[in-house]
Amino acid sequence: MDRIFNFSAGPANLPLAVLEQARDELLSWQGRGLSVMEDSHRGRHFVELAEQSERELRGLLAVPDEYAVLFMQGGATLQFATVPMTLAGEGQGVDYLITGHWGRKAAAEAARLRPMRVVADGDGLRYRSVPAREEWSLGENAAYLHYTANETLHGLEIDAPPELDYAPLVCDMSSTLLSRPIPVERFGLIYACAQKNIGPAGLTVVIMRPDLLERVPEDAPLALNYRKIAGAGSMLNTPATFSWYVASLVFRWVARQGGLAGMAERNRSKANDLYDCIDRSQFYANHVDPQWRSWMNVPFTLADPDLNARFLESSESEGLYGLKGHRAVGGMRASIYNAMPEEGVKALVGFMEEFERRA
Numbered sequence: 001m002d003r004i005f006n007f008s009a010g011p012a013n014l015p016l017a018v019l020e021q022a023r024d025e026l027l028s029w030q031g032r033g034l035s036v037m038e039d040s041h042r043g044r045h046f047v048e049l050a051e052q053s054e055r056e057l058r059g060l061l062a063v064p065d066e067y068a069v070l071f072m073q074g075g076a077t078l079q080f081a082t083v084p085m086t087l088a089g090e091g092q093g094v095d096y097l098i099t100g101h102w103g104r105k106a107a108a109e110a111a112r113l114r115p116m117r118v119v120a121d122g123d124g125l126r127y128r129s130v131p132a133r134e135e136w137s138l139g140e141n142a143a144y145l146h147y148t149a150n151e152t153l154h155g156l157e158i159d160a161p162p163e164l165d166y167a168p169l170v171c172d173m174s175s176t177l178l179s180r181p182i183p184v185e186r187f188g189l190i191y192a193c194a195q196k197n198i199g200p201a202g203l204t205v206v207i208m209r210p211d212l213l214e215r216v217p218e219d220a221p222l223a224l225n226y227r228k229i230a231g232a233g234s235m236l237n238t239p240a241t242f243s244w245y246v247a248s249l250v251f252r253w254v255a256r257q258g259g260l261a262g263m264a265e266r267n268r269s270k271a272n273d274l275y276d277c278i279d280r281s282q283f284y285a286n287h288v289d290p291q292w293r294s295w296m297n298v299p300f301t302l303a304d305p306d307l308n309a310r311f312l313e314s315s316e317s318e319g320l321y322g323l324k325g326h327r328a329v330g331g332m333r334a335s336i337y338n339a340m341p342e343e344g345v346k347a348l349v350g351f352m353e354e355f356e357r358r359a
């Protein structure tokens with residue numbers, strides 16, 4: 001059957017070449033007569049995959065050697081709790097810059113565990129822009145400053161990490177990791193759930209500086225204990241083996257696309273094509289301050305919201321799937337992660353132009 005173009009925010013589309021390889025190897029992985037799902041995570045073959053994939057991810061992101069790279073579970077949501085629980089001492093303050101839905105969730109979880117301070121909150125700007133730096137109030141003794149690189153729902157992205165030296169930066173990169181090169185050395189900890197740019201749900205990638213590893217208390221619950229997980233090569237308990245395997249195929253696919261520089265070039269061009277279509281029309285609008293527009297998630301509204309249902313119905317019948325915006329923002333949203341081919345964006349732009357003509 002024909003594949004559709006899937007613009008869902010997550011779980012999101014995967015590269016076709018990766019799915020084909022996973023299909024071809026499903027019943028007999030490495031010609032061994034069993035699926036990777038059925039193989040022991042302690043066996044030689046999976047351990048090799050794990051080590052190799054970590055090396056490849058480090059290579060793609062140019063992770064400094066001393067940093068730990070962990071393959072965890074529990075999604076970004078478990079990181080929302082793990083970060084304050086294990087990186088801040090009891091009673092120690094934690095700082096949160098909130099620029100959208102996910103930052104707010106992360107801050108709310110932290111507030112249940114530690115004294116949480118909001119550095120700035122873009123809600124007054126309807127999360128269409130980032131509060132000006134002069135308006136941030138920074139806590140002096142904070143254990144870290146947390147922010148969300150790409151707000152998946154609001155379509156707002158902070159590309160360059162804020163220039164700060166009073167506390168390590170902790171960043172939720174769930175919907176942007178692997179979409180472009182990033183200066184890993186500027187961060188204390190980066191985390192990302194897999195189901196946007198990395199692979200299937202169930203896997204969470206964590207990259208952390210060794211001094212933050214040292215902060216983890218001895219009695220932290222095992223599944224949250226970054227230090228012990230790092231010490232065990234992310235095999236403290238059974239990892240999400242199949243998700244990890246698919247992620248390893250994605251890493252190779254990204255490398256074949258020219259690595260993160262190649263990925264960035266394609267992502268920029270896809271996003272430009274879509275924003276150009278929106279900006280030159282009187283019918284579609286994207287309200288995010290252009291300097292903060294996301295390359296990954298492009299929310300847009302129709303001039304006449306009564307046409308939303310028809311837009312969704314017709315787009316779906318043309319094989320353009322998952323364009324309904326989140327109810328908090330309304331309208332439409334096109335998620336155009338790494339795996340969305342340029343032809344997918346071109347098909348969407350063509351459809352949007354045709355729909356506007358007929359409206």
Ligand SMILES: *Cc1c(COP(=O)(O)O)cnc(C)c1O
Nearest residue numbers: 075076077102150152174175193
């Ligand atoms: C999807 C997403 C999350 C939530 O991830 P879960 O794995 O469902 O917990 C958190 N933050 C961002 C930026 C996301 O895009």
